[in-house]
Amino acid sequence: MARSMHVRRPATLASLAAELGVSRTTVSNAYNRPDQLSPELRRRVLDTARRLGYPGPDPVARSLRTRKAGAVGLLLTENLSYAFRDPAAIGFLEGLALACEDAGTGLLLVPANPEREDVAAVHRAGVDGFVVYSVPDDDPHLAAVLERPVPTVVCDQPDIGTVDRVGIDDRGAMYELARHLIELGHRRIGVVCMRLARDRNDGFVTPDRQHAAHFHVQRNRLTGLAEAFSEAGVDWSQVPVVERFDHNMASGASGAAQVLDRDPQVTALICTSDVLALGALTEAARRGLRVPHDITVTGFDGIRAGEEAGLTTVRQPVLEKGRAAGKLLLDTNERSRPRSVNLATELIIGKTSGGPRGGAEERWFGP
Amino acid sequence: MARSMHVRRPATLASLAAELGVSRTTVSNAYNRPDQLSPELRRRVLDTARRLGYPGPDPVARSLRTRKAGAVGLLLTENLSYAFRDPAAIGFLEGLALACEDAGTGLLLVPANPEREDVAAVHRAGVDGFVVYSVPDDDPHLAAVLERPVPTVVCDQPDIGTVDRVGIDDRGAMYELARHLIELGHRRIGVVCMRLARDRNDGFVTPDRQHAAHFHVQRNRLTGLAEAFSEAGVDWSQVPVVERFDHNMASGASGAAQVLDRDPQVTALICTSDVLALGALTEAARRGLRVPHDITVTGFDGIRAGEEAGLTTVRQPVLEKGRAAGKLLLDTNERSRPRSVNLATELIIGKTSGGPRGGAEERWFGP
DNA sequence: TGAAAGGACCGTAACGGTTCAGAACCAATT
DNA sequence: AATTGGTTCTGAACCGTTACGGTCCTTTCA
Structure with a gap:
């Protein structure tokens, strides 16, 4: 009725041009190429735009x-909020955001709910490229991204050869950490790791599941451990490895508890992330175990809270990783072939690792 | 030359339809309305699409x-990475991300560099709405957002009447905190606040600048303090208020130092954020001042690190704030008029506040 | 004075889809 | 035999802009 009378359709470039009696091109140029028309006309165009409530060219x-x-998409395949809970993910996000900011590019967080396998969000994303961060390698969202005809950078993922990749040497870094523990004398160990696949499996992990793990990062860290300890004469198939779906301190604590219940004799608890390790520390404390006197605990990542706790861990440059991913994606160079970047890690020997049964002091005051 | 021979242009809906001998509508329906065509034809369409490398309708x-x-924009007007440094901002982001995820909507971080006043990023953002979080009220990016013909929610901003708003009662919350300190007996106080405008002014703040502050949140917190202490007989114009541009613990520490250098007799340091307060605590420790015996320190926000430090502060529901902003924006209800939501805050009395000159114990063991 | 150069503006053709009102066809009902 | 209804598919309009390749007019210079 009367309501629909004055719903004048919003102004467009064309209507503005008609009003002014100039061509659409000219109006477009008024916004995008001021040098293509006279200053007076440009002013007239802009004034009329304001008068008509034209908000400028539709993006x-x-x-x-x-x-x-003018935007790149970020695929996380976790509850979107996960990214804001995990310190390592935050660091990555910050680095990526920095790279985007430098390039004046937006960063679109793609809502990829892992529950319902709804890939539509990937199809809907109007972006010039994708960054994929630590998703299971069989994730349908990842597949959907790879089908999109835009450049993509995968991060903490296996090198699939067709797209750029940035990551670290998870296997090597964990191998080095394991060597440290082996040199301290540890042979009876337990492991707490993050989830290895898309299904929930809170409990012990078979070697099969370890090998078949769909999370590249976790798989390689476990492989590094297995290699080092096997070389040191440990039967890896007997090592208790506990998996946790949720990644938080509570998982670290309960995972540690499960390991310690199975084998109270373990002298070292190796966690595949700092967050899990911090949880393991609380469980150790709860049991009255002194660290590292009674038990050694190690992490992975090098997050701030771990540092404050003196955690022995592997520090990885999470911010740099994000920044590198962004730069790779936004670098418009004629790319010869997909590039693969490995960033350096650093073994941090903190005060949560020592020789079995109180041998720690030797390290503290030794040479 | 030969290189350009096989650069067959990428497939489109139209080319696919031509190949199949059907209309574009049918191909479109194959993707968007499967019930509009026979299953066999749909399969044929999809198969051909795969064969031709058609990635599906262009978003x-x-x-x-x-x-x-299918996305909402977030305007922060800080270096984009700021959002990932500040715990309160992270909480807000998480809440907003949750709301977006629920709605299956993307979240676009708009690169709004505060240095160069380049508003183009706002114009370029292809979004269905904007959330504006804590920017100075004279920020050109904010103005640009308000000119876009899309729904907008401002957060921690003044109510401008034309768009939805969510926030807290900063003035009232700070007033309450001030009352707590007044009841403890504090009359000689100092304040460390975040930046009040877009220009850098690391130092003491005149009452004029306080009133003219362009950051709604800071202005109101200072007003709450001024009101409470004025009522308690304190001459607010004599209270040292120090401003810091950068928001981190170092700023809190140096700000506290500047206050204490000016007036070593202050019995309470009121900071307008927990991050600043944590910095102030380190400065107090550096000077050998016991908290709260020698000096009281308070914050604002209720972040985790503050909680662990036992900080007296005002807790605000940062995550809920983000979620509320997202819900407001994504709520497609016929909105009668712009809505304004105020979330509740809670005064947290920690162990960093006590009576002046060691009066704290009375509170600890008192009734 | 004529040719060349340059500035200012324009017309057309995409860009790659979605949508809606039908058309064509077939089976079932009246 | 005509009508109805349902399914399947089509044609054309439209979304709002920018790229491209002009035209036209005024200056400049030999």
Whole structure:
């Protein structure tokens, strides 16, 4: 009725051009190429735009025409909020955000709910490229991203050869950490790791499941451990490895408890992340175990809270990883072939690791 | 030369339809409305699409036609990475991300560099709405957002009447905190606050600058303090208020130092954020001042690290704030008029506040 | 004075889809 | 035999912009 009378359709470039009696091109140029028209006309265009309430060229229409969205997508395949809980993920995000900011590019967080396998969000994302961060290698969202005809960088993922990749040498880094423990004398160990696949399996992990793990990072860290300890004469198939689906301190604590219940004699608890290790520390404390006197605990990542706790861990440059991923994606160079970047890690020997049964003091005051 | 021979242009809906001998509509339906065509034909379409390497309908073209981008923009007007440094901002982001995830909507971080006043990023953002979080009220990016014809929610900003708003009662919450200190007996106080405007002014703040502050949150917190202490007979114009541009613990420490250098007799250091307060605590420790015996320190926000330090503060529901902003924005209800939501805060009396000159114990063991 | 150069503006053709009102066809009902 | 209804598919309009390749007019310079 009367309501629909004055719903004048919003102004467009064309209507503005008609009002002014100039071509659409000219109006477009007023916004995008001021040098292509006289200052007076430009002012007239802009004034009329203001008068008509024209908000400037529609970004979507512009993107369609220019084939540039001015944004990159980030795929996390966790509850989106996961990214804001995990310190390592936050660091990665910050680095990626920095790279985007430098390039004046937006960063689109793609809502990829792991529950319902709804890949539509990936299809809907108007972006110039994707960064994929630590998703299971059989994730349908990842597959959907790879089908999109835009450049992609995978991070903490296996090198699939067709797209750029940035990561660290998880296997090597964990191998080095294991060597440290072996040199301290540890042979009877337990492991707490993050989830290895998309299904929930809170409990002990068979060697089969370890090998078949769909999370590249976890798989390689376990492999590094297995290699080092096997070389040291430990039968890896007998080592208790506990998996936790949720990644938080509570999981670390309960995982540690499960290991210690199975074998109270373990002298070292190796966790595949600092967050889990911090949880393991609380469980050790709860049991009255002194660290590292009674038990050694190690992590992985090098997060701030771990540092404050003096955690023995592997520090990885999470921020740099994000930044590198962004730079790789936004680097418009004629790329010869997919690039693969490995960032350096650093073994941090803190005060949560020592020789079995109180041998720690030797390290503290030794040479 | 030969290189350009096989650069067959990427498949489109139209080319696919031509190949199949069906209309574009049918191909479109194959993707968007499976019930509109026979299963066999649909399969044939999808198979051919795979064979031709057609990645599915282009998201940008779709957005242009449907007038839906499937994403909301977030404007922070800080270095984008700021959001990942500040715990309160992270909480807000997480809440907002949760709301977006629930709605299957993407979240676009708009690169709004505060240095160069380049508003283009706001114009380029293909989004269905904006959330604006804690930017100075005279920020050109904010103005640019308000000119875009999309729904907007401002958060921790003044109510401008034309768009939805979510926030807390900063003035009232700070007033309450001030009352707590007044009841403890504090009259000689100092304040460390975050930046009040877009220009850098690391130092003492005149009452004029306090009133003219462009950051709504800071202005209101200072007002709450001024009101309470004025009522208690304190001449607010004599109270040292120090401003810091950068928001980190180092700023808190140096700000506290500046206050204490000016007036070593202050019995309470009121900081307008927990991060600043944590810095102030380190400065107090550096000077050998016992907290709260020698000096009281308070914060604002209720972040985790503050909780662990036993900080007296005002806890605000940062995550809920983000979630509320997202819900407000994504709620498609016929909105009668712009809505304004105030979330509740809670005064947390920790162990960093006590009576002046060692009066704290009375509170600890008192009734 | 004529040719060349340059500035200012324009027309057309995409960009790649979605949508809606039908058309064509077939089976079932009246 | 005509009507109805349902399914399946089509044609054309439209979304709002920018790229491209002009035209036209004014200056400049030999």
